[in-house]
Amino acid sequence: xxxxxxxxxxxxxxxxxxxxxxxxxxxxxxxxxxxxxxxxxxxxxxxxxxxxxxxxxxxxxxxxxxxxxxxxxxxxxxxxxxxxxxxxxxxxxxxxxxxxxxxxxxxxxxxxxxxxxxxxxxxxxxxxxxxxxxxxxxxxxxxxxxxxxxxxxxxxxxxxxxxxxxxxxxxxxxxxxxxxxxxxxxxxxxxxxxxxxxxxxxxxxxxxxxxxxxxxxxxxxxxxxxxxxxxxxxxxxxxxxxxxxxxxxxxxxxxxxxxxxxxxxxxxxxxxxxxxxxxxxxxxxxxxxxxxxxxxxxxxxxxxxxxxxxxxxxxxxxxxxxxxxxxxxxxxxxxxxxxxxxxxxxxxxxxxxxxxxxxxxxxxxxxxxxxxxxxxxxxxxxxx
Numbered sequence: 125x126x127x128x129x130x131x132x133x134x135x136x137x138x139x140x141x142x143x144x145x146x147x148x149x150x151x152x153x154x155x156x157x158x159x160x161x162x163x164x165x166x167x168x169x170x171x172x173x174x175x176x177x178x179x180x181x182x183x184x185x186x187x188x189x190x191x192x193x194x195x196x197x198x199x200x201x202x203x204x205x206x207x208x209x210x211x212x213x214x215x216x217x218x219x220x221x222x223x224x225x226x227x228x229x230x231x232x233x234x235x236x237x238x239x240x241x242x243x244x245x246x247x248x249x250x251x252x253x254x255x256x257x258x259x260x261x262x263x264x265x266x267x268x269x270x271x272x273x274x275x276x277x278x279x280x281x282x283x284x285x286x287x288x289x290x291x292x293x294x295x296x297x298x299x300x301x302x303x304x305x306x307x308x309x310x311x312x313x314x315x316x317x318x319x320x321x322x323x324x325x326x327x328x329x330x331x332x333x334x335x336x337x338x339x340x341x342x343x344x345x346x347x348x349x350x351x352x353x354x355x356x357x358x359x360x361x362x363x364x365x366x367x368x369x370x371x372x373x374x375x376x377x378x379x380x381x382x383x384x385x386x387x388x389x390x391x392x393x394x395x396x397x398x399x400x401x402x403x404x405x406x407x408x409x410x411x412x413x414x415x416x417x418x419x420x421x422x423x424x425x426x427x428x429x430x431x432x433x434x435x436x437x438x439x440x441x442x443x444x445x446x447x448x449x450x451x452x453x454x455x456x457x458x459x460x461x462x463x464x465x466x467x468x469x470x471x472x473x474x475x476x477x478x479x480x481x482x483x484x485x486x487x488x489x490x491x492x493x494x495x496x497x498x499x500x501x502x503x504x505x506x507x508x
Contacts, residue, residue: 335369
């Protein structure tokens with residue numbers, strides 16, 4: 125072993141200049157082979173690849189790749205029946221193409237015994253037309269799960285957890301967002317764990333509506349995310365607990381650490397960082413660059429005191445482009461015109477609904493309203 129390591133550490137370049145080096149012919153031969161043109165893969169099922177290209181506009185390389193997985197499927201009767209059936213249900217060509225690209229074996233499913241019962245099941249839940257097509261085109265694997273053992277039990281559990289769900293609208297959203305692995309045991313275990321943490325009733329229902337993917341991840345991953353949030357000082361009955369779980373679950377540990385370090389670079393202590401996170405967990409969701417821009421804007425442009433930002437980090441949750449800067453720009457204009465007797469608080473300005481903001485800070489100044497409105501809508505986002 126030591127001899128081999130020593131040999132590998134030597135530079136090979138001096139030996140290349142020697143014409144009698146036995147490795148030279150090999151190197152030349154290898155170079156010649158690598159320069160040969162790429163040979164396209166052999167098409168083992170021309171009839172299927174042609175069908176995919178002509179009927180679904182799938183690219184030739186991908187069509188060949190798919191068809192080579194089914195070299196023995198020479199008859200196109202089943203694929204034609206499947207595509208015809210999906211089109212009858214209102215699937216677009218793009219949705220059918222996506223479904224087949226993700227699960228090519230759909231082409232050889234039994235329409236009457238496999239596809240019809242399951243798609244009828246989803247239709248009965250409220251998936252119709254484009255909704256059904258969108259759902260299947262992103263989660264085609266659900267068509268290969270058992271109705272009795274997987275699909276129906278999962279739906280029953282989700283319905284029970286959601287509670288009052290008019291027309292299954294929340295149920296449909298849950299499935300559209302995350303339903304790709306209908307594991308009954310995993311769903312039951314995750315719900316049992318969350319309930320053991322005190323997340324029950326309306327709180328559990330809200331979590332399912334806002335983060336359905338949490339209920340379908342592994343039990344270990346869910347436990348880790350909830351434990352991290354509890355270790356940060358949140359209590360399960362706090363209104364910020366669920367948003368904290370959503371925020372922590374939506375980023376890696378490394379990403380979370382980078383954002384905390386960004387806060388520290390602006391002079392916030394670790395205690396202040398965690399205090400801000402406990403007050404408004406969602407403010408850490410944006411990217412590091414966007415979060416940096418927001419903090420810099422409030423501290424330097426808005427000239428907000430750092431302690432004020434610690435006390436009210438919710439201001440960092442608002443859209444900097446659509447709300448913060450346009451409203452800041454309006455305040456600057458009306459202050460410069462001497463139209464304000466008393467400067468409003470930042471909290472008041474940012475939390476006002478759009479209609480109320482227009483009424484309080486634009487419509488009430490009829491002589492200048494048109495000019496202010498133009499600045500509010502069309503002004504350069506960075507000119508202030």
